Amino acid sequence: MSTPQRTRILAMNQGSSTLKAGLYDVHQSEELLLSFAIDEPQGATGELKINDARGTTIFQSKVKASPPDAALDLMFRSLAEHGYTSGLAAVGHRLVHGGPRYHKPLSISVKVLKELQCLTRLDPEHLPQALRDIRFVAKKFPKLPQVACFDTAFHSSLPQVARMYAVPRKLYSQGIRRYGFHGLSYEYIVEELKTLDAERANGRVIIAHLGNGASMAAVYRGKSMDTTMGLTPLEGLVMGTRSGDVDPGALIYLQTQKKLSPNALDHLLNKESGLLGLSGTTGDMRGLLRKASTDVRAAEAVDLFCYRARKYIGAYAAALGGLDILVFAGGIGEHASAVRERICHGLDFLGVRLDSKRNRANAPLISASSSRVRVRVIQTDEDRMIVRHVLSVLGRKKSRPS
Numbered sequence: 001m002s003t004p005q006r007t008r009i010l011a012m013n014q015g016s017s018t019l020k021a022g023l024y025d026v027h028q029s030e031e032l033l034l035s036f037a038i039d040e041p042q043g044a045t046g047e048l049k050i051n052d053a054r055g056t057t058i059f060q061s062k063v064k065a066s067p068p069d070a071a072l073d074l075m076f077r078s079l080a081e082h083g084y085t086s087g088l089a090a091v092g093h094r095l096v097h098g099g100p101r102y103h104k105p106l107s108i109s110v111k112v113l114k115e116l117q118c119l120t121r122l123d124p125e126h127l128p129q130a131l132r133d134i135r136f137v138a139k140k141f142p143k144l145p146q147v148a149c150f151d152t153a154f155h156s157s158l159p160q161v162a163r164m165y166a167v168p169r170k171l172y173s174q175g176i177r178r179y180g181f182h183g184l185s186y187e188y189i190v191e192e193l194k195t196l197d198a199e200r201a202n203g204r205v206i207i208a209h210l211g212n213g214a215s216m217a218a219v220y221r222g223k224s225m226d227t228t229m230g231l232t233p234l235e236g237l238v239m240g241t242r243s244g245d246v247d248p249g250a251l252i253y254l255q256t257q258k259k260l261s262p263n264a265l266d267h268l269l270n271k272e273s274g275l276l277g278l279s280g281t282t283g284d285m286r287g288l289l290r291k292a293s294t295d296v297r298a299a300e301a302v303d304l305f306c307y308r309a310r311k312y313i314g315a316y317a318a319a320l321g322g323l324d325i326l327v328f329a330g331g332i333g334e335h336a337s338a339v340r341e342r343i344c345h346g347l348d349f350l351g352v353r354l355d356s357k358r359n360r361a362n363a364p365l366i367s368a369s370s371s372r373v374r375v376r377v378i379q380t381d382e383d384r385m386i387v388r389h390v391l392s393v394l395g396r397k398k399s400r401p402s
Contacts (some may be wrong), residue, residue, distance in 0.1 A: 008033070008087045011386035013094045014130040019072070022383040026391060033084070036103030038063075038071045040129075046071050050078065074083050076140060084384060090145040091137050094184060094235070095130055097123035098150030100175050105389040108134055116148070122175070122232070125269040127272070147390045157223040162319075163209035165230075178235075180227035182209045184382040186217050189329055191385075192378050194222075196364075200266040206316050208309060209380065210339070211330035212240035212283065216309065218316035226319050228312055232271060235256070237312065238305045239286060240283035243273035244310070275301045284338065285332045306342040313343070317350050321362050322372050326352060328366075329380040337362060342353060344375065 007027050012018045019038040025031040032053050036123075039047045048071045050059040059078060063071040093108075099119045106112065115132060120127045131323035134146055155178075163178050165171075186207055205219040214237040218226040228236025238244045246269070254260045260268065273283050276283035278301035281291070285305070291298035317323040328340055337359045344352050351372030359366040367375035 001363070007089050008084065009089055009387050009390050010091045011383040011390075012091060012130075013386070014126060014133055016125045017287035018132065019129075020383070022387075023079070024384075024387050026089075026387060026396075029328050030387055032383075034058075034079075036075055037073065040071070048074050050075070069132070070134065072136055088141070090147060090390050090394060091141075092147045092149055092386040093130055093134055094151060094183060095124040095148050095384055096151045096375055097179065098148075099179075101381055102148070102150050103153050103156035105149045105393050107145055108138075108394055112148065129246065140401070144338075145394065147386075147393045148185060149386045150388045151181045151183045152179040154186050154225045155217075156179030157225070157226060158227070158357055162226040165395070171196075176231060178227075178230040179308075180215075180217070180224065181229045181233045182215045182217070182227075184215070184222075184385045185209050185329060185380040186224065188381050188385040189378050190219060190222050191329055193325065193327070193376075196378075197355070197374060200324045203327045204317075204322050205322040206313055206320070206323060207327045207328065207329060208313070208333055208343070209337075210237075210328065211328045212329065213242070213303075214239045214244075214309075214332070216312050217317065218320050220320055228315060231351060231390070237288040238278075238301075238308050239274045240285075241274045243269045243275045243277070275305060280305060285336055289336065289338055302339070302342070306339060308343075309343045310347065313347065314350070321348050323352070324374055326375045328375070328377050331359075334377055334379055341364065341376075363371050379402060 003103065007025065009024050011022045011024065017040045019040070021036040022032055024035040025033055034053070035051045037049045045062045045064055048059070048061050049057055049065055052058050061074065091143050097119050099122060100389070113131065114129060116127070120131070122207070137144065137146060140298055158178065158180065165176060165178065166177065174339060186209065187220060189207050193205065206216065207219060208216045215227060215229045216237060217224050230236070235244055236244050251265060254265060274283055275285065275288060279288055279295070279298045281298065285302070288302050289299045292302055313326065318378055328334065333338055340359055341354060344354050352374060352375060353368040353371035354366055355368040362377055364378070365374065365376055367373065
């Protein structure tokens with residue numbers, strides 16, 4: 001590692017069992033210096049991996065489960081040993097849930113941290129660990145600014161009709177409403193569209209963020225009008241291990257007749273369902289596509305994933321009053337041409353037509369020249385969006401995109 005003396009921002013993206021982070025030089029542009037991946041200990045050990053800007057692994061180490069922040073401590077010690085912490089200007093954190101109050105990025109104070117702690121009941125899977133990360137950084141660098149970037153913030157523009165559940169209104173005032181997620185990804189894609197296709201980007205756009213976690217957003221004039229995820233990231237599309245939409249009556253049945261506890265039901269819906277539950281073998285789309293020709297359950301899992309996505313595209317086109325751009329993003333959306341083809345099959349009535357050759361090549365523009373709707377593949381970048389939010393909160397001009 002070299003030791004350039006430039007302004008740097010660390011973007012931290014905490015998942016349920018992994019932490020991904022990127023160190024950026026923002027002196028002139030958003031230049032990625034290093035990326036980090038921490039697999040949280042599952043048992044005795046976890047793992048820390050550090051890659052350079054080209055994606056080459058330059059450091060890899062197993063990390064003991066105890067103490068809990070051992071991997072994070074090793075990551076920062078490695079940064080310090082090579083001079084990177086001396087130029088660190090701030091740390092930005094992706095927080096999955098901002099609740100009804102937080103609609104934009106903000107500096108994290110002791111007061112804000114206490115208020116965020118109250119939101120862990122809405123996101124027990126991600127938020128407690130993210131708050132632990134914030135406390136760790138605060139203890140190690142007491143004067144270093146930290147910025148919270150909320151995945152729900154992009155969807156604060158949802159119309160009231162798209163935000164409400166048809167339950168007693170008093171529950172709405174208690175926070176039982178639709179929030180939406182993957183907001184940092186959607187924000188980044190909207191910004192990219194303004195560069196790629198400025199005229200249409202201001203129109204009717206559907207973005208499909210398809211990965212292990214999958215969601216979709218209906219966007220008009222750059223603002224979220226509807227989205228598939230709701231109070232939690234469990235609602236909506238079929239995902240890797242999450243069920244997506246399920247009749248609430250089925251859940252009542254499982255609790256009353258099958259005697260599933262709340263914790264058991266939570267685990268079933270979040271960890272045992274989705275593609276994994278349907279196939280009985282894996283929640284990984286790549287594996288399912290390989291097995292689909294010989295394994296009927298794998299084929300059905302892929303079919304339902306695509307069917308649910310296609311159905312939501314039709315619904316959101318109706319909500320928007322038409323469609324100008326359809327965007328695929330996320331690991332599946334960016335790389336699985338067969339999935340994109342299946343989702344778009346039958347959408348000719350909306351003006352969606354793919355160019356088979358472009359689609360197989362994962363080209364940036366995969367729609368046919370005769371397609372009224374432009375269909376794009378955009379590689380999303382939540383970390384870069386975090387960096388831009390940090391710069392905004394710190395009162396600095398947005399750096400030029402790399």
